[in-house]
Amino acid sequence: MELLNYLYLGFSVALQPINLFYCFLGVLIGTLVGVLPGLGPVAAMSLLLPATFHTSPVASIIMLSGIYYGAMYGGSTTSILVNIPGEAASVMTCLDGYQMARQGRAGPALGISAFGSFFAGTIGIVGMLLISIPLVNFALKFGPPEYFSLMVLGLMVLTFLTSASMLRALMMASFGLIVGTIGLDNISGLARFTFNIPELLDGVGLVPVVMGLFGISEVMLNIELKIKREVFTTEIKGLLPTLDDWRRSIGPLLRGTVLGFFLGILPGGGAVIASFVSYAVEKRVSERPEEFGKGAIEGVAAPEAANNSAAQGAFIPLLTLGIPSNVVMAMLLGALIIHGVTPGPLLLAQHPDLFWGVVASMYVGNAMLLVLNLPLIGMWVQLLRVPYSILFPLIILFCLIGAYSINNSSTDVLIMLVFGIIGYLMKKLSLEAAPMVLAFVLGPMMETALRQSLIKSKGSFSIFFTRPISATCLIIAIALMVLPLLPWLRRPGAALEHKEVA
Amino acid sequence: MKKTYLIHDIVWIGFAFLVCLGGLKLGFGSFKQPQAGFMPFLSGLLLGLLALADLISGVAGRWKHEKTDREIWPSIHRGKLFFTLALLFIYTLLFNTLGFIIATIPLLFFLYRLMEPRPWWVALIASVVTTGLFYLGFKVGLDSQLPPGILGF
Numbered sequence: 001m002e003l004l005n006y007l008y009l010g011f012s013v014a015l016q017p018i019n020l021f022y023c024f025l026g027v028l029i030g031t032l033v034g035v036l037p038g039l040g041p042v043a044a045m046s047l048l049l050p051a052t053f054h055t056s057p058v059a060s061i062i063m064l065s066g067i068y069y070g071a072m073y074g075g076s077t078t079s080i081l082v083n084i085p086g087e088a089a090s091v092m093t094c095l096d097g098y099q100m101a102r103q104g105r106a107g108p109a110l111g112i113s114a115f116g117s118f119f120a121g122t123i124g125i126v127g128m129l130l131i132s133i134p135l136v137n138f139a140l141k142f143g144p145p146e147y148f149s150l151m152v153l154g155l156m157v158l159t160f161l162t163s164a165s166m167l168r169a170l171m172m173a174s175f176g177l178i179v180g181t182i183g184l185d186n187i188s189g190l191a192r193f194t195f196n197i198p199e200l201l202d203g204v205g206l207v208p209v210v211m212g213l214f215g216i217s218e219v220m221l222n223i224e225l226k227i228k229r230e231v232f233t234t235e236i237k238g239l240l241p242t243l244d245d246w247r248r249s250i251g252p253l254l255r256g257t258v259l260g261f262f263l264g265i266l267p268g269g270g271a272v273i274a275s276f277v278s279y280a281v282e283k284r285v286s287e288r289p290e291e292f293g294k295g296a297i298e299g300v301a302a303p304e305a306a307n308n309s310a311a312q313g314a315f316i317p318l319l320t321l322g323i324p325s326n327v328v329m330a331m332l333l334g335a336l337i338i339h340g341v342t343p344g345p346l347l348l349a350q351h352p353d354l355f356w357g358v359v360a361s362m363y364v365g366n367a368m369l370l371v372l373n374l375p376l377i378g379m380w381v382q383l384l385r386v387p388y389s390i391l392f393p394l395i396i397l398f399c400l401i402g403a404y405s406i407n408n409s410s411t412d413v414l415i416m417l418v419f420g421i422i423g424y425l426m427k428k429l430s431l432e433a434a435p436m437v438l439a440f441v442l443g444p445m446m447e448t449a450l451r452q453s454l455i456k457s458k459g460s461f462s463i464f465f466t467r468p469i470s471a472t473c474l475i476i477a478i479a480l481m482v483l484p485l486l487p488w489l490r491r492p493g494a495a496l497e498h499k500e501v502a
Numbered sequence: 503m504k505k506t507y508l509i510h511d512i513v514w515i516g517f518a519f520l521v522c523l524g525g526l527k528l529g530f531g532s533f534k535q536p537q538a539g540f541m542p543f544l545s546g547l548l549l550g551l552l553a554l555a556d557l558i559s560g561v562a563g564r565w566k567h568e569k570t571d572r573e574i575w576p577s578i579h580r581g582k583l584f585f586t587l588a589l590l591f592i593y594t595l596l597f598n599t600l601g602f603i604i605a606t607i608p609l610l611f612f613l614y615r616l617m618e619p620r621p622w623w624v625a626l627i628a629s630v631v632t633t634g635l636f637y638l639g640f641k642v643g644l645d646s647q648l649p650p651g652i653l654g655f
Binding site for chain 1: 534542545546
């Protein structure tokens with residue numbers, strides 16, 4: 001009954017005309033950035049964050065969330081029609097979606113992708129409703145050691161899952177921690193690494209950093225490489241999947257949804273990992289694994305369902321614990337803080353309208369996306385034909401205005417350009433930006449929690465291992481750190497075996 | 503041994519060393535009473551050790567599968583890249599003084615002509631129209647603060 005009351009509150013907020021408008025705007029922009037390769041949801045959210053300063057926190061978060069899950073929908077269109085993932089979570093959809101398009105089945109591929117996304121998004125919201133309240137009650141038991149350990153676990157999971165080289169991903173996370181220390185010390189008020197620049201006293205802003213790392217760096221790479229996009233010219237007809245398509249897809253949709261949702265909740269997890277794992281699981285459980293990669297509809301249904309339910313699940317740690325599980329959630333954390341809302345266990349009690357309004361808006365947004373993505377597919381395909389030479393000056397201008405308008409400061413624009421160069425070099429060297437950004441956001445919170453814990457325990461690190469929740473998180477984190485070393489340790493033996501065989 | 507990765511690790515080690523020094527200068531405190539330099543020192547130390555481990559693994563021949571220096575730095579369109587960066591830095595420096603409209607039109611003019619050879623008048627019209635639309639959208643529509651500069655609006 002209580003849940004129904006919350007749901008009623010949520011829908012009464014989400015269905016207000018102004019919130020409906022921002023929800024529509026969010027999913028529209030999300031679909032747009034999902035469709036256009038080179039501009040992901042993170043860059044779009046950072047570009048539009050300053051534009052939300054004049055709106056209410058609820059409308060602002062509704063719009064930014066819409067961009068995120070809207071991009072999940074839009075990303076599949078480019079994957080299927082152009083074989084270029086509009087954003088990272090759609091990479092797996094390319095494998096079978098593009099093959100289906102080549103076989104003249106672009107319609108059913110786009111259809112199952114949209115319906116599957118809607119289905120998964122809906123189930124994801126139900127999951128949010130059921131899990132959020134128990135998790136909030138659980139989170140109220142958290143003290144500084146638990147928060148510190150949970151954040152360490154989040155960073156470890158992200159570095160473990162997102163990079164080929166865990167060592168380098170950890171290096172980027174350390175760099176993020178260092179950048180996070182710039183500004184006034186939270187406890188003593190001492191200025192750190194500010195070099196007498198007054199604008200740095202508040203620390204380096206999240207928006208210039210993210211815009212630089214994801215927006216400017218992407219433009220720099222594209223200028224250098226001069227990408228060419230070829231749209232697959234096929235008539236898109238019959239968007240409704242056949243009965244046989246549904247029969248083959250229902251299992252993958254269900255499995256992808258459940259798997260994606262829980263991987264989304266996991267600190268450091270998210271839509272990208274969910275889509276990879278669900279594809280691998282489907283291939284393993286399928287009776288026809290040989291069809292994967294050659295146009296199997298299961299290979300479209302599962303990752304699309306997984307990335308959408310993961311997008312919903314990722315909101316849970318942010319809204320209930322105040323801990324962002326990925327870069328997009330870090331952006332939302334920044335937006336909430338700018339609007340004077342502190343996410344965490346008390347959010348539900350202090351701002352129930354925001355919490356339930358955002359949850360309900362996702363349902364409304366998912367319905368809007370279904371309408372936007374199926375009948376208007378032709379329009380999105382046309383957008384793919386916009387030449388990059390026209391697109392990139394606009395991206396640059398969005399970044400420049402976005403970075404400037406937060407504090408009306410040219411220093412922020414310079415910071416963005418510097419991080420643009422850093423991001424470009426990182427991409428050149430295949431270094432991941434995600435661990436850096438997450439560590440940068442979590443860094444100040446981690447530092448406070450670490451120092452509070454050590455003061456409380458009189459300098460003993462045992463406080464992290466004697467409390468069950470903290471100990472569990474740290475043990476998992478340590479296990480994740482040790483796991484990649486195992487093949488390395490085994491390698492001399494393996495080499496020996498190889499030599500003996502030879 | 504790949505030169506780019508070698509330089510990359512050495513730069514990180516040097517940077518980490520400077521951060522550690524900065525942390526000590528700010529005051530490490532003790533584990534009982536950590537001070538402002540505590541976190542920077544630990545983060546710098548961690549970064550330095552990780553970069554050192556990466557360097558050692560490279561020396562031990564574990565960079566075999568990494569991209570080659572030529573793959574990392576293909577020499578295509580590098581001039582365009584430097585030109586764009588220089589434009590952006592100049593724009594940032596002049597943005598406040600000249601104002602949004604006066605500074606943005608030439609920036610867009612050069613950017614529009616950078617990737618494809620367009621007639622100058624097409625690029626100019628596109629730059630003026632784009633700047634106008636952005637001004638209307640952000641300044642008038644969203645009430646964003648854009649520098650008025652010499653035009654005064």
